[in-house]
Amino acid sequence: MRTSLKELAKKSGYSVNTVSRALRDADDVKASTKSLIKQLAEEMGYIPNVVAKNLRLGKTNTIGVVSADSSNPYFAEVILAIEDAARSHDYHILLVNTEESPEGEREAIDTLIERQVDGLLIIPVFGEDANLERLKNLSVPFLLVGRWLPGLEDHSILTDEYDKAKQVTSLFLANGHTHVLHLAGPSFVSSSFDRIKGYRDAHSEAGIPVNEDLIVETDGHIEDGHRHINALIRKELPFTALFAFNDLVAIGAMRALKEAGYLIPQDVEVVGFDDLDLSRYLYNSLSSVRIPKQELGRIAFESLFEHMTDPKKLYRRQTIESRLMLRETTTFENIGDSQIQGGIK
Amino acid sequence: MRTSLKELAKKSGYSVNTVSRALRDADDVKASTKSLIKQLAEEMGYIPNVVAKNLRLGKTNTIGVVSADSSNPYFAEVILAIEDAARSHDYHILLVNTEESPEGEREAIDTLIERQVDGLLIIPVFGEDANLERLKNLSVPFLLVGRWLPGLEDHSILTDEYDKAKQVTSLFLANGHTHVLHLAGPSFVSSSFDRIKGYRDAHSEAGIPVNEDLIVETDGHIEDGHRHINALIRKELPFTALFAFNDLVAIGAMRALKEAGYLIPQDVEVVGFDDLDLSRYLYNSLSSVRIPKQELGRIAFESLFEHMTDPKKLYRRQTIESRLMLRETTTFENIGDSQIQGGIK
DNA sequence: CATTAAAATATTAACGATAATATTATGCGA
DNA sequence: TCGCATAATATTATCGTTAATATTTTAATG
Numbered sequence: 001m002r003t004s005l006k007e008l009a010k011k012s013g014y015s016v017n018t019v020s021r022a023l024r025d026a027d028d029v030k031a032s033t034k035s036l037i038k039q040l041a042e043e044m045g046y047i048p049n050v051v052a053k054n055l056r057l058g059k060t061n062t063i064g065v066v067s068a069d070s071s072n073p074y075f076a077e078v079i080l081a082i083e084d085a086a087r088s089h090d091y092h093i094l095l096v097n098t099e100e101s102p103e104g105e106r107e108a109i110d111t112l113i114e115r116q117v118d119g120l121l122i123i124p125v126f127g128e129d130a131n132l133e134r135l136k137n138l139s140v141p142f143l144l145v146g147r148w149l150p151g152l153e154d155h156s157i158l159t160d161e162y163d164k165a166k167q168v169t170s171l172f173l174a175n176g177h178t179h180v181l182h183l184a185g186p187s188f189v190s191s192s193f194d195r196i197k198g199y200r201d202a203h204s205e206a207g208i209p210v211n212e213d214l215i216v217e218t219d220g221h222i223e224d225g226h227r228h229i230n231a232l233i234r235k236e237l238p239f240t241a242l243f244a245f246n247d248l249v250a251i252g253a254m255r256a257l258k259e260a261g262y263l264i265p266q267d268v269e270v271v272g273f274d275d276l277d278l279s280r281y282l283y284n285s286l287s288s289v290r291i292p293k294q295e296l297g298r299i300a301f302e303s304l305f306e307h308m309t310d311p312k313k314l315y316r317r318q319t320i321e322s323r324l325m326l327r328e329t330t331t332f333e334n335i336g337d338s339q340i341q342g343g344i345k
Numbered sequence: 346m347r348t349s350l351k352e353l354a355k356k357s358g359y360s361v362n363t364v365s366r367a368l369r370d371a372d373d374v375k376a377s378t379k380s381l382i383k384q385l386a387e388e389m390g391y392i393p394n395v396v397a398k399n400l401r402l403g404k405t406n407t408i409g410v411v412s413a414d415s416s417n418p419y420f421a422e423v424i425l426a427i428e429d430a431a432r433s434h435d436y437h438i439l440l441v442n443t444e445e446s447p448e449g450e451r452e453a454i455d456t457l458i459e460r461q462v463d464g465l466l467i468i469p470v471f472g473e474d475a476n477l478e479r480l481k482n483l484s485v486p487f488l489l490v491g492r493w494l495p496g497l498e499d500h501s502i503l504t505d506e507y508d509k510a511k512q513v514t515s516l517f518l519a520n521g522h523t524h525v526l527h528l529a530g531p532s533f534v535s536s537s538f539d540r541i542k543g544y545r546d547a548h549s550e551a552g553i554p555v556n557e558d559l560i561v562e563t564d565g566h567i568e569d570g571h572r573h574i575n576a577l578i579r580k581e582l583p584f585t586a587l588f589a590f591n592d593l594v595a596i597g598a599m600r601a602l603k604e605a606g607y608l609i610p611q612d613v614e615v616v617g618f619d620d621l622d623l624s625r626y627l628y629n630s631l632s633s634v635r636i637p638k639q640e641l642g643r644i645a646f647e648s649l650f651e652h653m654t655d656p657k658k659l660y661r662r663q664t665i666e667s668r669l670m671l672r673e674t675t676t677f678e679n680i681g682d683s684q685i686q687g688g689i690k
Numbered sequence: 691c692a693t694t695a696a697a698a699t700a701t702t703a704a705c706g707a708t709a710a711t712a713t714t715a716t717g718c719g720a
Numbered sequence: 721t722c723g724c725a726t727a728a729t730a731t732t733a734t735c736g737t738t739a740a741t742a743t744t745t746t747a748a749t750g
Binding site for chain 3: 349350351362365366369393395396398399400402
């Protein structure tokens with residue numbers, strides 16, 4: 001049986017409370033008593049029961065992380081950064097995946113709240129209004145990581161994806177591409193929405209009408225990028241530039257292009273999004289918008305931490321800057337950006 | 346303030362116990378009482394306090410997952426599968442990263458035990474004997490995922506990596522490669538150890554002496570693969586085949602080879618390990634040993650679940666079969682393996 | 691040496707649930 | 721209508737902590 005404070009008390013002759021205070025180094029316990037009790041605890045292999053402590057204190061030092069899909073390398077990195085930051089603040093994370101379903105998200109949030117997490121970091125999907133209401137009435141602090149939800153924009157930590165999507169598209173258009181394909185992300189995700197908006201606005205600014213056939217929705221996975229490009233080639237849809245929702249889609253797409261005999265960047269120029277660690281090591285190192293994933297994760301936890309510490313703190317939308325990294329899948333230079341490094345960019 | 350059973354009791358006129366039993370559908374509570382109480386709970390927005398429940402029941406429905414580095418796509422997939430399986434059994438996971446340090450591993454295990462997890466899944470590193478002892482005396486069931494520790498082999502769920510490493514190396518040797526480079530993993534990881542052993546034994550079986558210069562230790566990350574190949578090329582170390590510790594290292598290595606002007610597979614044939622989702626979508630689709638990551642994760646949880654359900658159940662080492670996937674970074678066929686599919690292999 | 695403040699420890703209550711046991715209410719048969 | 725089994729509910733104890741309060745011991749002071 002596990003040894004508890006009670007047993008330490010019995011064995012030592014002190015009361016449970018004194019034992020508890022001794023182990024916590026309370027200053028109203030005699031030094032000699034402390035060392036005696038600590039030694040006994042050591043000998044008896046005492047392990048504190050944090051569940052009991054949590055119940056008593058009404059605080060669990062645990063946050064819930066509601067992730068869409070933790071195996072996606074983008075989220076995986078963000079989550080790692082969250083966990084790192086949490087650990088350094090003596091917090092733990094309960095990780096739940098929703099598989100991008102509002103239903104899963106609801107369940108995840110509910111069970112995490114039941115488990116008395118002190119806060120929540122959520123990578124949300126657009127869902128029913130009921131979910132929104134539920135969030136608004138949540139009894140613990142929460143932040144939305146890298147995505148937003150209508151009416152809850154203040155809870156978001158975002159990147160400047162609209163701007164960057166527009167910039168990428170504008171660069172393509174400025175460099176003579178009239179048929180820029182956008183392999184967009186799923187419609188129930190805010191980043192998808194923002195990036196499509198950037199794509200559209202770049203066109204209207206350039207005075208070029210958007211060809212709706214050139215906006216194709218994918219599920220954001222590599223296979224889907226591959227599949228869609230195959231289909232588009234079969235349909236003989238012409239395009240000379242590809243702006244992908246993320247690097248995974250870009251990789252799948254580039255593979256399909258290669259299989260069909262197209263050269264990158266000569267026949268098709270490609271830009272991805274997220275800038276995964278491996279993207280710059282690809283055969284054609286991939287031009288991509290670098291989202292500072294670690295920073296995003298760290299700031300997410302740290303902001304949440306502030307809200308947990310001070311529940312009255314007001315929520316305000318935060319934006320982290322990303323940066324377009326131009327590499328071998330594009331031929332042009334970024335106007336106004338001279339930060340080109342040698343070697344592996 | 347959150348509503349508790351006590352408040353439901355006061356409001357309804359029933360005792361706390363009856364309320365508790367009603368909500369749990371105990372059969373010694375009148376049907377009308379149940380529905381009355383349930384409705385009240387609904388109205389008052391009652392949310393059960395699982396921490397209190399856990400304390401009372403001495404069970405948390407939580408397992409600890411001690412991961413080396415959850416941002417590594419290989420682990421990320423395994424962990425996702427663990428979480429999936431856990432969720433379907435009404436379990437949650439507390440995820441802690443160790444950054445491959447024995448120290449971090451010790452701390453992780455300690456804090457998870459204090460948090461009363463019902464079991465542990467650990468991706469361990471070789472460390473001090475003290476850590477081993479600590480594991481052996483653990484009060485909860487635990488399994489080692491994809492790795493082993495000396496003396497705890499029975500707790501492991503492994504893949505046949507020794508066999509596959511030997512197979513890969515033998516294939517290289519049989520196809521005339523006399524200089525097979527092995528970019529090995531870190532020495533404190535069992536898989537590294539096993540794969541090196543396979544590499545060596547393949548040589549001795551073929552009667553070819555091992556050139557120690559051709560076994561190079563990496564940290565298993567993409568950058569390190571790139572860095573080491575650069576260094577080796579500078580040193581003019583000749584090799585015509587590369588067996589990488591994992592796909593990440595292979596990707597980094599291939600990029601370095603390309604930068605130096607080598608062609609794959611004409612100048613250097615490459616085989617990786619793990620078979621990441623994206624590996625078959627690379628420009629040169631990567632030949633790799635496919636570890637069934639989802640299966641590994643699922644079986645890890647399910648075995649642990651059995652041990653948690655029946656603590657007397659004996660531990661026995663489990664092995665999952667992996668499979669060599671030959672793609673475009675190699676030119677030969679796998680002797681005795683005819684499962685070649687069309688399209689993207 | 692008595693008095694009293696301060697130091698050290700003990701006692702009691704509480705967190706919110708569940709389990710074991712005790713009590714009360716209900717219905718049925720004779 | 722009584723007795724008694726059974727159904728329904730209540731009471732008490734408990735999980736392992738920590739906080740608030742109470743008590744005892746020790747040390748300091750005159």
